Amino acid sequence: MSLSDQFSGIITNYSRLIIAVMLVVTVAAGAGAGMVEQSSSLDQFQSDTEQAQKLTYIEDNFETGAENTSSAQVILRGQNSLSQESLVETLRLQQSFRENETVRQTLVGDRPTVGVANLVATTARIGEQQRELETLVTEFEQLNETVQERQASLKEDTAAVNETRQRLRNALDTLREDLEASPRNVFDRVHQQAPVQLDEKQFTTFNDSAQLVRTAENKSQIERAYQQGTEGVLDSEYSALEQRQSKLKADSKRLKELGSQIEQRRSDLQKVEPSIQQQIDVLTAMNTAQYERALSVVLSADSTGPMNGLAFMPTDYDAGSTTANATMMIVSHQTNGDTGQGGTASQQLIDAQLTMQSIAEKQAQGADAEAIVFGTGILGEEINNSMGDSLAIVGPLALLFVVVALVVAYRDLIDILLGLFGIVAVLIWTFGFMGWAGINFNQMFIAVPVLLIGLSIDYAIHIFMRHREQREDGGAYGNDDIRGSMRTALAGVGVALVLVTATTAIGFLSNLTSPVPPIQDFGIVSAVGITAALIVFGILIPAVKIEVDGFLENRGYSRKKRAFGTGGGRFSSILSAGSTAARKAPVAIVLLAVLVSAGGAYGATQVDTSFNQEDFIAEDPPEWTNSLPEPFAPGEYSMKDNLEFVNQNFVREDSQAQLLFEGDVTEREAIQRLSDAQRQAANSSVVVTLSDGRADVEGPLQTMQRVARQNETFNATFATADTDGDMVPDQNIEQLYDELFAVAPDEAGSVIHKTDDGYQAVRIVVSTSGTAQMSDVRTETKQIATGLAGDGIETTATGQVILFDIVQDQLFDTVVESLLITLVAVFGFLMVTYRLIDGSAMLGAVTLLPVLFSVTWILGTMYLLGIPFNVMTGMITSLTVGLGVAYSIHMSERYKIELARTGEVWEAMNRTVTGTGGALLGSAATTVGGFGVLAFAILPPLQQFGIITGLTIIYAFLASVLVLPSLLVLWTRYFGPNASFDTTTTEMSTTPTASDGGQVEKSSDKQ
Structure with missing residues (x-):
């Protein structure tokens, strides 16, 4: 047995x-079913490549933004989003965000919302403070100049008085020693030589002193005489000097007070921006001229630093214009490390961004505008919802179709x-x-x-x-x-x-x-x-x-x-087509299958590969789904259209490529390579060009140049390091980095990696166009990195866009490798199995051959329908082999059993195609229906997978009932057991005798 x-x-x-x-x-x-968790993050599709490791290195060692934060882009579209009223409404929207409990608890504490409206209001408010500061600075400078002049004059006059005093003292010495000397003559000589002009009143005082000197009897009288003849003579001069000194002290005190006030005002200018209500008050109070002046400052092509608002404008915005059809603001959320499974957004973040969307849409409708909220939370929510809605639709439909098919098949x-x-x-x-x-x-x-x-x-x-x-x-x-x-x-x-x-x-x-x-x-x-x-x-x-x-x-x-399929009737006739063709022209059938497969193989080489975020974002469901009852009715999906608008009009926060330079980055050659890399990146077609005409590229050179414009001390150091004036330092690089970290540590840390052992790496961040092909981004950045490597500098192009393109390549590799492995493994398995069981390895090859045909057919169909290889359809080749071989195995096994029972090829074939073929038809119908309902899924990859898999089953079934019979006939003729090919000795049975599990009742020699 x-x-x-x-x-x-x-x-x-x-x-x-x-x-x-x-x-x-x-x-x-x-x-264990209750322990299954859901994940929609695209990060899970990334493998441990060098580029992924380098991106992790960047995230660990560079200041890539506040830790545990996430941002959302809120885009407001209207007839003129730059009007004063529109910007006031934008600030009121931000105020609504901050007042809402759901949103407020996720916002970062420092500057959670920022956009053009904030910059204009802040600029206007800063303008007032700046004008006050300028008044103080002017007063300080004028007073400082006066004090310096007075100090110099006082010093000069004090020296003159002191010199005159000394001459008067010398004159008294002469009169004391020479009693014959004339006080008048001695005084006149002092008067002629001293820098201070002396008068007769002063001579009288001097003459009295001379008499006292000559008649003094003790030291005390002598000192009194000298005091009177010097300081006494110059009493008025010394009194004037004291008054001037007192005034100078008062001016110096005022100067110090002004300096403190200036420092305080400057500190105030660098503090957190004013409250939203203060900003609203500032904007509301401005007249047209003041508003347009502030707006022009923020949106000028020459604007630099934190007050540059061009990053919040559409890429086609004309810098300096006072009109635009859209503006953007950034809302920063604090995640506290609380992310969902697989790196997806936390429920708190999802709730916050959904609430923001609701608030923004409601307020935009009242202002005859349109609002878009784009962030990881709302994006993840739509992906998750599309997964749930897809299951809610296709699950019941699949079961319903299976039930209907089973009703037909089982009855x-x-x-x-x-x-x-x-x-x-x-x-x-x-x-x-x-x-x-x-x-x-x-x-x-x-x-x-x-x-x-x-x-x-x-x-x-x-x-x-x-x-x-x-x-x-x-x-x-x-x-x-x-x-x-x-x-x-x-x-x-x-x-x-x-x-x-x-x-x-x-x-x-x-x-x-x-x-x-x-x-x-x-x-x-x-x-x-x-x-x-x-x-x-x-x-x-x-x-x-x-x-x-x-x-x-x-x-x-x-x-x-x-x-099902036995007892004659229409299905039996249809299923017998393959048997009839095999009896009449088996070779022609096989050649026709080969010819069609050749065309399919050509189409297979033209199928594209796709992996990007847009693949997983559902489009708005068709109208017929609106009539579905709960809980089957899907929600609304707007993210795909919103994402397309953002890609075409704005710089996406998450669309970046990065160039990492590792090694001795303080050498002159390394800085020159950075300059070359930034220039090449700026000229790349995949890089976003801002409305001021500059490419959105950020690296150490841009950072140093920007800080130099804002800080005089660093500007002097930078100028010293740039000996040829080309804005690229060529000496003292390490010292320059040291001072950059001293004056702007956050900005320096975002592009330079510093450790206790020195400077280890630098990076260049490139904002890429949302409409650029990922392969183009990867190719161009890789060319830049590869061309600048060497001399101790290792360069790597990385970033999320590049990692996605790597996954795209890996998908294609998966298609090819899984197909080859499946074919080899299944081929070997069937050959060995049939050799051991039936002594004919060729039956395994014959059984697999129709599956090869169906693989080429389905790939050719993908090309004709424009369906690419993605995370779902990328498995279609191995799936075709895995599913398709089942039909061939059932046919081959049944034919083998019936051939052993009857010994007659045509009788065995007829029983096979009507008996097992009927079961195959039923199973094919249910499987096609089951997969076909995926076409009603909300997620595009599932729709494509359902369509292509349904066609795979159809092709596998057709290959098994139409092509395989001819192959089995040829196998029997050349490699199989002895059997009769006589079509006249017996009439074909219309109802096949049931197989007995392989028990042979009779055999016949091969005719």
């Missing part, structure tokens, strides 16, 4: 025990319910495995339930149809017709089901070669799911059907039903 006979015997003999054990396993597996309520019960069990097993294994549910896994529904029902149809055939022909084992027929059916179809499961699992597991983690997970989960389908429908459902049918027949209800 064969292994399949023994195994089927265990199932049928111990059906109740089997049911109990399987139900326990189902409950245990289902416990029996009990069998339909058993099939649905088995599907539910398979889904429980699969999602339970995901939970226990910690695999997150992402966009790709929406296809898993549909996939498993289609594949599971295939198993049910094949087993139930074979069981019905056996019951019509009479059970082959024992008196229990139900158990005997099921045992025979399982033995007959069991090998095919195991082969189908193995080959399909191989197809899914080939995705493990993909470097894209979600594709690997999809392959694992799908392989587990198809294995679960084999176990459930190969063990549990047959056991349950035995018990249910036995229970009903014991109560007088007949459970005998005719197998």
Whole structure:
């Protein structure tokens, strides 16, 4: 007795025990389903490439923005978004954001909202403060000049008085020593030589002193005489000097006070911007001239520094113009490290941005304008909603279609319910495995339930149809017709089901070669799911059907039903087309298939590959979905249109490429390479050009040049380092970096990486156009990086856009590698299996050949329909092999059994295409319907996946019932067992005899 006979015997003999054990396993597996978490982040698709590592290095070592923050772009569109009224409304919108509890609790504490309106109001307010500061500075400068002049004059006059005093003292010495000397003559000589002019009154005082000197009797009288003859003579001069000194002290004190006031005003100018209400008051109070003057300052092409508002304007805005159809503001959120699973936005952030959108739309409607909120929270919410809405639509539709197809195929309520019960069990097993294994549910896994529904029902149809055939022909084992027929059916179809499961699992597991983690997970989960389908429908459902049918027949209800596609009729005639063609012109059929496949192979080389954010954003659902009842009705989706508008008109916050330079970045050659890189980047077609005509490129040179314009000290250092005046320093680079970090540490840290060991790396940030092709961004930045590497400098082009393009390349590699691996693995598996079981390895090759045809057909169809390889359709090649080979295996297995039974090729072929072909038609119909409903999904990749997978099933079915019969005939003729090809000895049976699990009743020599 064969292994399949023994195994089927265990199932049928111990059906109740089997049911109990399987139900326990189902409950245990289902416990893990509740642990499945959802993730929609595109970061999960990235693999550990060099570029990804370098981006992580940048995020860890450069100041890339405030930590644990996220930003949203709020775009306001109107007839003139730069009018004074529009900017006031913008400030009121910001005020509404800050007053709303849901939004306020996520906003950063320092300057949470910023846009043109804030800059204009702040500029106007700063203008007032600046004018006050200028008045103080003017007063300070004038007073300082006066004080300096007075200090110099006082110093000069004091020296003159002191010199005159000394001459008077010398004159008294002369008179004291020479009693004959004339006081008049001595005084006149002093008068002629001293810098201070002396008069007669002063001579009188001097003469009195001279007499006192000559008559003094002691030291005290002498000192008094000298005091009177010097300081006494110059008393008026010394009094004037004291008055001037007192005035100078008062001026110096005032000068110090002015200096303190100036420093305070300057400090005030650098403090946090005024409150929103203060900004509203400033804008409202401005007259037209004041408003336009402030607006021109903010939006001037020459504007630099923090007051430059051009970054908030459309890229086609004419700098300096007072009109524009849109403006943008940035809202900064504090995330506190609280992100959702897989790096997605937290629910708090999602709620905040959804609330912002509601507030903005309501206020914009009142102002006859339009508002767009673009951020990670609202984007993630739409992606998550589209996943849920897609499941809500396609899940019930898939089940409904399967039920309808089963009604047609089974025409029996009990069998339909058993099939649905088995599907539910398979889904429980699969999602339970995901939970226990910690695999997150992402966009790709929406296809898993549909996939498993289609594949599971295939198993049910094949087993139930074979069981019905056996019951019509009479059970082959024992008196229990139900158990005997099921045992025979399982033995007959069991090998095919195991082969189908193995080959399909191989197809899914080939995705493990993909470097894209979600594709690997999809392959694992799908392989587990198809294995679960084999176990459930190969063990549990047959056991349950035995018990249910036995229970009903014991109560007088007949459970005998005719197998679908047997007994003649239209379906039998249609299914016999392949058999008829194989009998008349098998070689022509094969050549025709090869010719069509050649055309498909050419189309396959033209299929594009796509991976970008837009792929996962749903479009607004069609109108027919509006009539769906809750909870099936989808929500509204506007992000795709909004994203397109942002890409075409604004600089996206998340659309950047970066050039990383590592090594000795303080060398003159390194700085020159930076200059070359920035110049090349600025001239690139993929880089955003702002409305002032400058490319949006930020690096160490731009940072140093900007700081130099704002800081006189650093400007002097920069000028010294730039010996040739080309704005590129060529000496003392390390000293220049040191001072840059001293005067502007945040700006320096954003482009330069500094450690205790010195300067390790610098980076250039390039804002790329949202409409630029990712491949162009990657190619151009890589060329820049590669061309500037060397001499101890390592350069790398990285950034989110580049990482997405790498994933895009990896998707194509996945398509090619998974197809080759699947083909080789399945080919080897079938060759070895058929060699061991039947002694003919060529039957394995013949069974696989129709699948190769269908692969080329489906790839050619993708080219004709313009469907690219993406994260979903990129698996279509391995999926085609995995799914398509099932149809071929069922046909080959049935043909092999019938050929052994009858020994006649045409009789065996006829029974195969009408018996197994009927089951294949039923399973193909349900699978196509199951996948076809994905066309109604909200997510575009799922729509494409559903369409292309449905066509894959159709092609696989057609190849198995139209092309494979001719291949089997040729195999029988040249490689198979001896069999009769005589078409006249016996009339073709219209109702095939049920197979007996491989038991040969008669044989015939090959005619």
